[in-house]
Amino acid sequence: MLDPARLSIHQVTLLQQCSTPQFVAALARNGIPCTSLWRDKTRAHGVGETARLVADNGIVLSGYCFAGLITSADRTEAAAARDDVRRALDEAAALAAPCLVFVAGGVDPRDRDIAGTRERALAGIAELIPHARSAGVKIALEPLHPMICATRSVLSTMKLANEWCDRLGADDVVGIAVDTYAVWWDPDVAAGIARAGKRICSFHVSDWLADTQDLRLDRGMMGDGVIDLPALRGMVEAAGYDGYVEVEIFSQRNWWQRDPDEVIGVIKDRVQTAA
Amino acid sequence: MLDPARLSIHQVTLLQQCSTPQFVAALARNGIPCTSLWRDKTRAHGVGETARLVADNGIVLSGYCFAGLITSADRTEAAAARDDVRRALDEAAALAAPCLVFVAGGVDPRDRDIAGTRERALAGIAELIPHARSAGVKIALEPLHPMICATRSVLSTMKLANEWCDRLGADDVVGIAVDTYAVWWDPDVAAGIARAGKRICSFHVSDWLADTQDLRLDRGMMGDGVIDLPALRGMVEAAGYDGYVEVEIFSQRNWWQRDPDEVIGVIKDRVQTAA
Numbered sequence: 001m002l003d004p005a006r007l008s009i010h011q012v013t014l015l016q017q018c019s020t021p022q023f024v025a026a027l028a029r030n031g032i033p034c035t036s037l038w039r040d041k042t043r044a045h046g047v048g049e050t051a052r053l054v055a056d057n058g059i060v061l062s063g064y065c066f067a068g069l070i071t072s073a074d075r076t077e078a079a080a081a082r083d084d085v086r087r088a089l090d091e092a093a094a095l096a097a098p099c100l101v102f103v104a105g106g107v108d109p110r111d112r113d114i115a116g117t118r119e120r121a122l123a124g125i126a127e128l129i130p131h132a133r134s135a136g137v138k139i140a141l142e143p144l145h146p147m148i149c150a151t152r153s154v155l156s157t158m159k160l161a162n163e164w165c166d167r168l169g170a171d172d173v174v175g176i177a178v179d180t181y182a183v184w185w186d187p188d189v190a191a192g193i194a195r196a197g198k199r200i201c202s203f204h205v206s207d208w209l210a211d212t213q214d215l216r217l218d219r220g221m222m223g224d225g226v227i228d229l230p231a232l233r234g235m236v237e238a239a240g241y242d243g244y245v246e247v248e249i250f251s252q253r254n255w256w257q258r259d260p261d262e263v264i265g266v267i268k269d270r271v272q273t274a275a
Numbered sequence: 276m277l278d279p280a281r282l283s284i285h286q287v288t289l290l291q292q293c294s295t296p297q298f299v300a301a302l303a304r305n306g307i308p309c310t311s312l313w314r315d316k317t318r319a320h321g322v323g324e325t326a327r328l329v330a331d332n333g334i335v336l337s338g339y340c341f342a343g344l345i346t347s348a349d350r351t352e353a354a355a356a357r358d359d360v361r362r363a364l365d366e367a368a369a370l371a372a373p374c375l376v377f378v379a380g381g382v383d384p385r386d387r388d389i390a391g392t393r394e395r396a397l398a399g400i401a402e403l404i405p406h407a408r409s410a411g412v413k414i415a416l417e418p419l420h421p422m423i424c425a426t427r428s429v430l431s432t433m434k435l436a437n438e439w440c441d442r443l444g445a446d447d448v449v450g451i452a453v454d455t456y457a458v459w460w461d462p463d464v465a466a467g468i469a470r471a472g473k474r475i476c477s478f479h480v481s482d483w484l485a486d487t488q489d490l491r492l493d494r495g496m497m498g499d500g501v502i503d504l505p506a507l508r509g510m511v512e513a514a515g516y517d518g519y520v521e522v523e524i525f526s527q528r529n530w531w532q533r534d535p536d537e538v539i540g541v542i543k544d545r546v547q548t549a550a
Contacts, residue, residue, distance in 0.1 A: 107501040109485045114503065118462065147422040147490055149460035150483050150501045160462045185424035187393065187435045208425050210384045215422055215490055226382045226425045228389065 008034035008062040010248035016256040020045040026260040028057040036063040062244040064097035070124040071105030092137040099138040106151040133173045140202045142177035158192025175201030184227040193235040200241040204248040217252040223274030283309035283337040285523035291531040295320040301535040303332040311338035322366045337519040339372035345399040346380030367412040374413040381426040408448045415477045417452035433467025450476030459502040468510040475516040479523040492527040498549030
């Protein structure tokens with residue numbers, strides 16, 4: 001059983017049917033203690049305004065999502081991308097979010113050099129560490145699914161996230177976000193989670209539908225798919241993680257079409273029975 | 276430069292625009308020495324008829340594609356699936372194909388036990404070895420992209436394919452098919468290919484389009500995407516592979532819509548410049 005005080009509902013789970021004020025109101029009236037905010041929505045509503053809104057409703061943040069995409073082969077573009085991450089870290093600090101979800105970036109079609117891209121990403125993260133430390137916000141490296149390696153993230157496995165953390169040597173300010181949808185398939189996921197240990201600073205759940213209609217925007221509710229979510233939660237908890245369980249469901253055809261209170265009700269049930 | 280005698284064009288590359296006789300005729304008039312045949316098409320045309328057709332046109336096979344899907348949690352279903360693989364091995368033998376591309380199967384939604392599924396798959400392959408050996412056809416284990424782990428293949432990495440081969444201890448009759456589209460993202464692909472060595476019995480090329488419209492059916496022509504194909508070919512050749520380079524492009528919106536001779540002409544060019 002998950003302690004209800006550990007439930008966080010990510011803003012993307014109600015991305016289409018709620019503005020930020022509507023989303024926060026829905027969390028508050030359903031007794032949800034925590035959220036992770038989506039950066040686009042937060043900036044649209046205003047960072048300061050959003051910070052007041054969540055605080056006034058007694059809601060805390062488990063994270064701020066997302067920034068990164070620093071892998072351009074062009075030095076000027078890459079520097080601009082790093083500056084944008086620094087702004088996102090400042091926004092996360094203003095929101096009192098403990099971490100910023102970091103999405104590395106994809107392979108630059110101009111150079112097709114995936115190993116070189118990974119080295120560039122790692123060097124770029126190293127440059128961001130001082131800013132993250134002074135902002136008091138962890139950079140949560142999120143291994144993302146290999147299917148978005150070309151466009152969004154060359155950080156594809158827990159193993160590589162651990163290797164990057166080893167090389168950065170900054171565990172005080174660089175952690176790892178474990179997303180079940182991104183890592184469930186990995187034959188070495190158990191070893192990767194165990195090795196990550198206290199680096200794990202964020203844990204996201206959703207399910208992989210066997211009959212998925214869209215690999216990216218048709219994620220399933222916990223219990224509706226093929227991922228053994230209790231097993232994965234057991235692994236992160238055995239590794240020392242006792243923080244929020246963040247429900248993050250991108251679902252164009254189903255959950256984004258439903259009433260917010262209905263969705264939240266199903267989540268409250270499913271985190272007990274299927275996560 | 277690729278020796279043109281090493282070019283094989285997989286039947287799926289012209290799947291929609293050609294019947295089997297049209298496909299074989301297109302290969303013959305363009306001087307393509309080798310193909311890998313698609314099982315559905317082969318059975319529709321007749322295995323014996325197809326065998327005569329390719330032989331009469333002086334075309335050899337680099338493989339027969341595919342069979343497998345043996346991961347059902349139901350014993351009767353799994354036994355029936357293994358019987359189907361045995362039939363496919365016999366068909367491959369009749370076609371004089373050196374290997375049968377083996378697709379493991381996905382996670383059974385009824386048990387959600389991915390580690391258990393992988394053990395079932397491995398045990399099932401072990402049962403197929405005597406039949407493969409007597410048919411004289413290699414089982415080519417093909418690690419497939421993690422995005423199809425749920426439905427098609429729990430064999431997701433070169434590392435796992437090597438582990439399975441180690442445990443099977445039957446390198447004379449179980450090999451590994453390396454598909455660039457499936458493995459290019461893997462941070463450990465170089466190590467996996469080097470470890471595979473002479474186990475590599477099949478090598479498939481296509482490209483990953485940065486602006487892909489469909490992750491499964493919008494593969495790109497070599498040179499149009501983000502995969503460093505010459506680097507991957509260098510790895511398999513350094514590992515000892517000197518067989519056919521098989522062009523396998525699933526492309527609903529582009530290459531399947533084009534004239535067969537045009538497609539083959541582009542392939543002949545691109546294998547020299549971009550693969």
